[in-house]
Amino acid sequence: MTPVQQELLIATGKVLVFVGVFLGLFSGMTYVERRLLAFMQFRLGPNRVGPFGLLQPVADGIKLFFKEEVMPEGANKWAFMAAPALAIVTAFLAIAVVPYGPTVHLFNRDIPLQIADLDVGVLFLFAISSLGVYGIVMAGWAANNKYTLLGGLRSSAQMFSYELSLGMSWVGAIILAGSFRISDIVASQAGWFIPNWNFFRQAPGFLVYLVAATAEVNRTPFDLPEAETELVAGFHTEYSSMRFALLQMAEYVNMMTVAAVGTSLFFGGWLAPVPGLQHVFGRDIGLLWFLLKMGAGLFFFIWLRGTVPRFRYDQLMNFGWKVLLPLATLNILGTAAWIAFSK
């Protein structure tokens, strides 16, 4: 094999593995979310299929496969079919630039646990998150139903408003690392977790990220695009069977991406909180640290859903533009001033 073919093979393999892992995490996540949410509400949740109900995702998958695929009469067929695909593609594109662990040595080669270490990694994430809205807007518009259209419009307005704060919450971390490359930002947080993690050095930035990211993935308390009391189920009202599953999958993959990006930018990525814990028995366990931190982030999302009620629409808009955006701007100014005067 020529070197180009080898590179191509490795890249393809990595893409397949990462997409596979995220798909597996998605099905696991549906189970964990339903169980945890049930426990928080003093219920049991799904516990019938398999031991502790662990096979519930499999049963759900089979059910969704065999359900009838409904196409609404007045729907725009082309857009209706393309929208879930668009949503899932943009969701999976974003996982490419996150570094999941240290470089591993396999088949006599050094393989970084990252699909693409882009020079503009953070900006790439921003670009992809700005494209993410199209899947939802298209789904809402194509079904030709007033509830879906309103859900789609709402979500585009919401994502558009919070995207700005989301992008600006990263700028502090970028300034501190002096690079858009995500692996550089991870490396800039090496050492003891206090005070090196951006979670401490960039506390306002992290707060803004937390709120904006929750709004960006349409999770409670920002799940207005699918507020069932007013909009039936929002943009995915008319979807059934596998297309519904794809939209759902996109939402969960987005949530996992948000947790992974938060881990990388604010919690030191795959680096151990204490330098001595990076290697156990001479092996680098960075991947485990990453999964642990990401898992904590995902748990937080579920916890939030079990705790906080939904916002009202005008509250959401006011908060995004009048509180979050100024806070993000002040954080950038403060960080920049600190860098300028401390050097």
Next chain:
Amino acid sequence: MTLDAILFYVFAAAALGSALVVVGQRHPTYSAFALIVTLCSLSAVFGLLGSPFIAVLQVVVYAGAIMVLFLFVLMLLRVTREERPAGGGWALKATAIGLGAVLAAQVGSVLATVARGPGAPGFNASTVSVARLLFSPAYLYVFEATSILILAALVGAVALAKRDL
């Protein structure tokens, strides 16, 4: 053919094809979606040319921000048909043919004069080099003046649209 060349032709074809769809068919929302495809394909071409920064900005600014607003307006107004000016439209057709001829002449002159083969060696369009150029004395004041202009336009738009905040 190298991988880059194959990818270039794929994305160039996608850009051209979707651009034809933008002007060729009559449904405004389809046109908007096709324009998004054009912009994303162009961004991929920028990336292949070795300027990831420009590639990403293309998506963030045009495909991500401006086109969302286009779509938003199209959907809010429920535009389903293209508004066509009344009358025979002979003047329109003549203008279109004239402008098309100008475009063809421009493309032809560029193709005739441009050197065939690989671009200039050592061309570096990384984020750092773009930033150094942008904040160098040559462009700094222009850059800052542009941002103030945009800010003024923003404030103006808000003031016009919402008289009481």
